[in-house]
Amino acid sequence: MAAKIDHDDLLTCPICYEQFTNPKCLPCNHTFCQLCLKSYIITQLGGEGKQAKGFPCPVCRQEVTVTDPELTSESIADTMPDNHVITSLIERSAQVSASCEDEKWCGPCYSDNEKTLAVSWCTQCSETLCENCVKYHRRFRKSKHEIISVDEMKKEKTKPAQPLDVEEPCMKHTGEVLKVYCVSHKEMCCVICLATSHRKCEQISTFEEMVSTGSKNTEYVKKFAEHLDNLEERTDKLRNKTDENLTTLNNRHDEISKKVTTTVQQAIDKLDHLRSSFLTTFKQMHKGESIKLTEAKERIEVLQQNVKKGKKLLKTVQEQGSPKQVFITTEKLKMQLKQHIDSLQTELINASFIDYNLRTDDVIETIRNNLTSVVEVDINQTLGLCSSLKEISSIANCFFIEDIEPIDxxxxxxxxxxxxxxxxxxxxxxxxxxxxxxxxxxxxxxxxxxxxxxxxxxxxxxxxxxxxxxxxxxxxxxxxxxxxxxxxxxxxxxxxxxxxxxxxxxxxxxxxxxxxxxxxxxxxxxxxxxxxxxxxxxxxxxxxxxxxxxxxxxxxxxxxxxxxxxxxxxxxxxxxxxxxxxxxxxxxxxxxxxxxxxxxxxxxxxxxxxxxxxxxxxxxxxxxxxxxxxxxxxxxxxxxxxxxxxxxxxxxxxxxx
Structure with missing residues (x-):
């Protein structure tokens, strides 16, 4: 019997925080319940019956293109492909949980609110039976169903489950599934992709050919898993560093505000006006810089969660998936994370870790009657966020088979x-x-x-x-x-x-x-x-x-x-x-x-x-x-x-x- 899947967050919708119901997958590889996604799109587009060229993903905010201009807000979610991997993992988890709970008691008796110890198991009905129910079951299913003992059933269930292997939908062509891999462009393709965009490519392989030289634990997948570990560590450090900078900035804001207030209060009425003017300006400046860092922190946290979920999904599929499924999942995770990192790096290209530098005038007493300002605050920019993101991007570049080493x-x-x-x-x-x-x-x-x-x-x-x-x-x-x-x-x-x-x-x-x-x-x-x-x-x-x-x-x-x-x-x-x-x-x-x-x-x-x-x-x-x-x-x-x-x-x- 397969082990219980202990990855609830992989099976939980990020909108309703419940287990997925009819999971739908967006091109960025984020998955949502169909009804949750439908409600979200309706809200984003301003009501039912609305048409649009696209909408942002609820998690990563990447734009999702709506290819059919006739679709309305309430029908767009229906056209998104099903996430068959998540569906299969949910089904397996449910089967394991049900087996663990129900195999002790007779199924028919239990349905009548009676707890009778089960002694047998019908292999066709997947149902536990007590001694009396076995007799009735054989009468109604005579010579059709195989009935074995509970002990034999338990032995059967200890056999390894079949590797997870599902048809993955093409995100570009509705109704088509991924069939081959273009080595030249590092893209997974359906038959339409192959006929239209890759017809001139010479290096085309089936997924079976791509994994024929090794198992799900090949060096390629191992190396990708190592990159995920590295990426998780870097994003965690970057998030902590951003959080620390935000805390320090708030403390410096309080410190400078108090110092300025003390200085101004020692001066005449004119300085009172200058104090108020400074605090207002400084507060606005601080608000703007805090918003920048907070937004950067939130975007980094999204990336961090994507990496963690990617690790868990890869590990789960490694444990339960076929070599082909492991390869497909790896490629999907590569594309997803690379898109997110590129998007994050583009958004934060000019962001910096900052501090405030207070400059005061030592001769306030002698020139107070001519003062136009008391103090000034400069923003000291140190190593930019983009520099740290560039390190993360270098890891993402390693997701591609030919780019493990920097380009010479x-x-x-x-x-x-x-x-x-x-x-x-x-x-x-x-x-x-x-x-x-x-x-x-x-x-x-x-x-x-x-x-x-x-x-x-x-x-x-x-x-x-x-x-x-x-x-x-x-x-x-x-x-x-x-x-x-x-x-x-x-x-x-x-x-x-x-x-x-x-x-x-x-x-x-x-x-x-x-x-x-x-x-x-x-x-x-x-x-x-x-x-x-x-x-x-x-x-x-x-x-x-x-x-x-x-x-x-x-x-x-x-x-x-x-x-x-x-x-x-x-x-x-x-x-x-x-x-x-x-x-x-x-x-x-x-x-x-x-x-x-x-x-x-x-x-x-x-x-x-x-x-x-x-x-x-x-x-x-x-x-x-x-x-x-x-x-x-x-x-x-x-x-x-x-x-x-x-x-x-x-x-x-x-x-x-």
Whole structure:
């Protein structure tokens, strides 16, 4: 008999906190009761009968896309796939609990509120029977059912249960189940995925083939479990550190407030006014910083809980699942945790651990009649949250089989896959959250959208303006640079809808973005803007040609200055500068999650990759005709290069050895 599943939180709905009823799974892999999810969606969308393009997950707040625009709020939950793993675990748990409770007493007698000791067991009915009920059972089920003793039944139940093995639904195609694994893109696929998005992929394996070389305790799964342990430890430390910082900040707030109050009370009536003014301002400042840390803490706690549940689910499936199920569960957990960590890192990219620094005026008594303020409080930012999150992200990168070790740029190689050749010159592009790709067609004055395999989907006219570059600023918005400034566009299913213009200088070119800032490349400078277009910082350049820009996960900015690649912080401090003599007229630039830098040599017709510190470089692509811009897909396994004459070229990015 299988052991009782002692993981109640795995089987508990995070909305109603009861055991799941008809569990439904969202694309982010969070599961909810069908009725709970239905009620939540109705509330989120503002009532029954409402239609929407999506809704946020109740746990991680990732946007869930509603693919059918005709669905209303009360029917969306019904279309979400069932979580068969959770359903099977609930059934097993129930069977074990029922057996432990009922096998002592005769089932028919017990149903009549009589407790009679059971002596036999019907293998077909799975029912315990006393001596009298055995006779009646045999009369009504003569020669049909096998009846054994209770002792024999107990021996039967001690046999190991069959490994858990269920059909996993495809999150992209309703009604389809996952059948194969694309090794090239590290994605699980149904038959429709295979026929549409992976038809050109050469490394396709069945799940049975993926696990045929080992059991559920293979080194691959063991290593993933170790990463989960490491990730849980890091998130726990980060959460505690954030909590400690919040406590310290509150204590410092109280300490400074008292000191300021004491100082002001010793002064004249004018100082009373200044005290009140200071406390109001300081309280607002403190409230804002406390909210930031509290929100960061809550997001980290969500990640922490996801990791803990992931560990428990993996352990349970290892104990009770087939090798295929263990592999599928591992891959699902990888995708879920990587999505959460990427989302968390994007949201908290500029967050910092902070402290207050009090500065007082020692000559208050002599100048009190001219005072305009008593004290000032500075926020001392130390090691940012993003730095700690980067450590967590490095663990998440290890979830992928080929990325166990940091990328060595000298071992990188590329293989050309296909190309996109619209009429006119492509000068920039960006991937959307759903994997589609937007290109700026400069000469055609259009934004063109393709799927990840280069198939054209639709285009949007830029109204006689020439788009130059584009980047994502949220899950639903992109920005596009033109010769007269920058515009926002809303991402829709079959359209990019133009929104407001962002105030900026003319002749904007390269674009990149952090959570709070837009980075714009011009011919003679690079500007850091707020989201409403106000210039925060400006860096001069020595070369009069277009400037593309890139932003690393650390928030550092990369751009070209002459033949140098320059790395600066958002506040203008130069971190490093490096070059390669084989690169001429540096244009497009991109930075991966390991801070390796990829640069287009427009006149030298090549692509060079630099290590994070600039000490090593390698010519990644040679003899490419006038490359302009460069970028990655979300998993950084594909590279696209925009060229002046050959359209956009797609390459798979691999690591030798």
């Amino acid at each position: 740029v000298m071992k990188l190689e590329v293989h050309k896959e296909h190309s996109v050749k619209p009429n006119g010159e492509i000068t920039g592009g960006t991937y959307l959250p759903d994997g589609r790709l937007v290109f700026c067609c400069f000469t055609n004055k259009k934004l063109k959208v393709y799927d990840k395999d280069g198939n054209f989907l639709f285009d949007t006219s830029c109204k006689k303006r020439c788009p130059r570059d584009t980047c994502l600023i949220s899950s639903s918005e992109i920005i596009v640079s033109f010769d007269d400034g920058i515009n926002k566009y809303e991402i829709q299913q079959n359209e990019l809808k133009e929104k407001e213009k962002i105030s900026s200088k003319c002749e904007a070119w390269g674009l990149a973005a952090t959570k709070d800032n837009i980075i714009v490349g011009y011919e003679k400078e690079v500007d850091v803007l707020s989201m409403d277009g106000e210039v925060v910082q400006s860096f001069s350049r020595s070369r009069d040609h277009v400037s593309y820009v890139a932003v690393a996960l650390t928030g550092n900015i990369y751009y070209s200055d002459g033949n140098d690649i320059v790395c600066k912080t958002l506040d203008g401090r130069e971190v490093r500068r490096f070059t390669n003599p084989k690169l001429q007229r540096l244009l497009g630039i991109a930075v991966d999650k390991n801070d390796n830098v990829y640069v287009c040599g427009n006149e030298s017709n090549n692509i060079c990759v630099f290590s994070a510190d600039g000490s090593h470089s390698k010519m990644l692509i040679m003899d490419i005709n006038l490359p302009l811009n460069i970028g990655f897909n979300s998993t950084e396994t594909r590279l696209y290069v925009c060229t002046s004459e050959d359209g956009c070229l797609f390459y798979s990015l691999n690591k030798k050895g």
